[in-house]
Amino acid sequence: MGLGYDVAALSELINQFERMPGIGKKSAQRMAFYVLGMDPADAEKFASAILGAHEKIKRCKICCNLTEDETCSICRNEARDKKIVCVVEDPRDVIAIERTHEFDGTYHVLHGSISPMDGIGPDQLTIKELLARLDGVEEVIMATNPTVSGEATAMYVSRLLKPLGVKVTRLAYGVPVGADLEYADEVTLTRAMEGRREI
Amino acid sequence: MGLGYDVAALSELINQFERMPGIGKKSAQRMAFYVLGMDPADAEKFASAILGAHEKIKRCKICCNLTEDETCSICRNEARDKKIVCVVEDPRDVIAIERTHEFDGTYHVLHGSISPMDGIGPDQLTIKELLARLDGVEEVIMATNPTVSGEATAMYVSRLLKPLGVKVTRLAYGVPVGADLEYADEVTLTRAMEGRREI
Numbered sequence: 272m273g274l275g276y277d278v279a280a281l282s283e284l285i286n287q288f289e290r291m292p293g294i295g296k297k298s299a300q301r302m303a304f305y306v307l308g309m310d311p312a313d314a315e316k317f318a319s320a321i322l323g324a325h326e327k328i329k330r331c332k333i334c335c336n337l338t339e340d341e342t343c344s345i346c347r348n349e350a351r352d353k354k355i356v357c358v359v360e361d362p363r364d365v366i367a368i369e370r371t372h373e374f375d376g377t378y379h380v381l382h383g384s385i386s387p388m389d390g391i392g393p394d395q396l397t398i399k400e401l402l403a404r405l406d407g408v409e410e411v412i413m414a415t416n417p418t419v420s421g422e423a424t425a426m427y428v429s430r431l432l433k434p435l436g437v438k439v440t441r442l443a444y445g446v447p448v449g450a451d452l453e454y455a456d457e458v459t460l461t462r463a464m465e466g467r468r469e470i
Numbered sequence: 471m472g473l474g475y476d477v478a479a480l481s482e483l484i485n486q487f488e489r490m491p492g493i494g495k496k497s498a499q500r501m502a503f504y505v506l507g508m509d510p511a512d513a514e515k516f517a518s519a520i521l522g523a524h525e526k527i528k529r530c531k532i533c534c535n536l537t538e539d540e541t542c543s544i545c546r547n548e549a550r551d552k553k554i555v556c557v558v559e560d561p562r563d564v565i566a567i568e569r570t571h572e573f574d575g576t577y578h579v580l581h582g583s584i585s586p587m588d589g590i591g592p593d594q595l596t597i598k599e600l601l602a603r604l605d606g607v608e609e610v611i612m613a614t615n616p617t618v619s620g621e622a623t624a625m626y627v628s629r630l631l632k633p634l635g636v637k638v639t640r641l642a643y644g645v646p647v648g649a650d651l652e653y654a655d656e657v658t659l660t661r662a663m664e665g666r667r668e669i
Contacts (some may be wrong), residue, residue, distance in 0.1 A: 278536050284523040287516045291501045300562060307527060307536070308522055317486045318517035321505055324483040325513040328506060337477050337506070363499060409641045457669040 384420040534596040583619040
């Protein structure tokens with residue numbers, strides 16, 4: 272960042288923003304200037320939101336989702352079906368599925384997927400925690416991403432679970448609703464054809 | 471943000487990011503999760519970069535650019551030509567011009583442009599400060615943005631300065647270097663034609 276002048280505190284802030292995913296030089300600069308323009312109370316709030324999130328948020332003892340308490344509100348919710356566990360890679364996937372308002376089971380957050388290229392093996396994920404909570408669970412839905420590593424993770428986990436007598440299912444593949452068939456890739460279309468259902 | 475679960479500290483952080491310019495819901499979420507993934511020392515550094523930038527950075531007493539000292543390094547630099555003042559809207563414009571390494575005069579940062587629609591009149595800008603530093607200045611280059619409000623600001627300032635015997639110039643308009651003529655808008659092309667020079 273050739274700032275051309277001596278504002279170390281500004282460069283530092285720009286650097287901090289630039290390290291974030293998806294944030295380039297220009298955006299980082301714009302954000303830093305936005306922070307400069309905040310009134311002091313707001314800047315204080317922003318800084319403490321960062322520290323607060325960091326200190327308060329931990330993993331649910333049961334499903335490993337993020338929570339500020341010992342267990343998350345979904346695991347604590349009596350109305351949720353504890354016999355069905357939906358396994359996802361990331362807390363954001365829980366948010367996405369919750370948004371459908373269609374799922375009333377519980378979740379298990381792996382915090383990643385098996386990816387030997389990135390040095391992530393099964394031990395880095397919360398698979399141990401999943402195995403420890405299978406008591407009373409009838410179905411595990413593997414909702415990992417439809418990517419190579421998500422697929423590999425789904426296969427790995429299902430091979431561990433099947434011998435234990437748990438039903439393991441996988442999300443359906445197909446064309447996304449609202450999308451244009453013309454732009455669907457061949458693999459997705461093939462899967463959509465394979466998975467076709469009578470109407 | 472239908473988070474679907476009880477992580478207030480996370481929602482708060484996402485909200486903070488979402489308020490930034492150019493940051494949508496998805497980016498804000500991604501950034502908040504990135505912060506969660508930082509180790510505590512890094513999160514601390516990030517928070518203090520925000521507070522630090524806010525506390526340390528003030529306006530140069532001469533040119534109103536951002537600095538951590540009384541005056542900025544450009545105004546303090548003996549090698550810079552104090553007889554030429556380049557007037558810009560924003561500290562980022564100083565950075566942009568410094569990047570050319572072609573300008574050895576000094577700057578004046580207006581911190582905005584005249585825009586009655588947004589309730590910004592001349593008094594909200596640092597025009598007073600500009601008038602106060604004209605002693606010994608021979609040329610003022612108006613480098614405000616080539617927009618309606620940048621143009622209005624350039625006209626307003628030039629009308630104030632000309633009676634004082636200061637030469638006021640404006641950045642040249644024309645086609646941007648490296649751009650495709652085909653995609654240049656008509657106004658820019660017209661200006662480029664008007665400003666054509668013999669080669």
